[in-house]
Amino acid sequence: PSNTQAAPVWSHNSLVPEEPQQGCGVSVKSQTAQRRIVGGDEAGFGSFPWQAYIRIGSSRCGGSLVNRYHVVTAGHCVARANARQVQVTLGDYVINSAVEPLPAYTYGVRQISVHPYFKFTPQADRFDVAVLRLDRPVQYMPHIAPICLPTKGEDFLGQYGWAAGWGALQPGSRLRPKTLQAVDVPVIDNRLCERWHRSNGINVVIYDEMLCAGYRGGGKDSCQGDSGGPLMLERSGRWFLIGIVSAGYSCAQKGQPGIYHRVANTVDWISHIINS
CATH class of the missing domain: 2.40.10.10 (Trypsin-like serine proteases)
Known part of the structure; x- marks a missing residue:
């Protein structure tokens, strides 16, 4: 389309992200993106350098780069996919064009990790998150950089x-x-x-x-x-x-x-x- 929660199978205090991972979440275009998707506007080249364009066979999804090897996306995008069918493009802004000042890079996927509680449902899918491991490390550039992860349990109400x-x-x-x-x-x-x-x-x-x-x-x-x-x-x-x-x-x-x-x-x- 497109709560009773079992205790996590494992939990590890050391896994809670410390203060923002070094060097994440910084957009060279620190101009706040122009306005948007429906009712939106063009974002501006390099505004969101973590934005990924994911091809899964003939389907398309978005994703976010979180470190040199990993992109986070929706579980429903890749739950039925084989890693060999998935391609991830970083640093793109205008799809299928070479008008941008810097090139886009396309990666294969080594591994798809879908959240253990992910479930397709007739409503919104449950635990709709997956992590893709890329086939080689990403070189960060002005238009390719990771986004920060939030703190566990943080609530962004009204923001x-x-x-x-x-x-x-x-x-x-x-x-x-x-x-x-x-x-x-x-x-x-x-x-x-x-x-x-x-x-x-x-x-x-x-x-x-x-x-x-x-x-x-x-x-x-x-x-x-x-x-x-x-x-x-x-x-x-x-x-x-x-x-x-x-x-x-x-x-x-x-x-x-x-x-x-x-x-x-x-x-x-x-x-x-x-x-x-």
């Missing part, structure tokens, strides 16, 4: 995040923009998100590992093709990955904010995978 991707500019459209789009959306309370959906006749449970962001009146949202891409937040000059585009009932509709995977809920698992 404005940015979603970015190459997904549809309107719901149901088969047209896709060539240029990376970005949009600002406020994080809203999970219960409020359920109520907004319910007032539109949609009964959806927003579990603890999910996060909603958007506007009661609609108009700005992530959409088909943005799945797996980042919802990110800037704090004192660094960008943090707070959500992963997961699901939505249509796009940018009134009372139907986007549903994201909540990274602060599974950051211990993500850290474990990317540091081992």
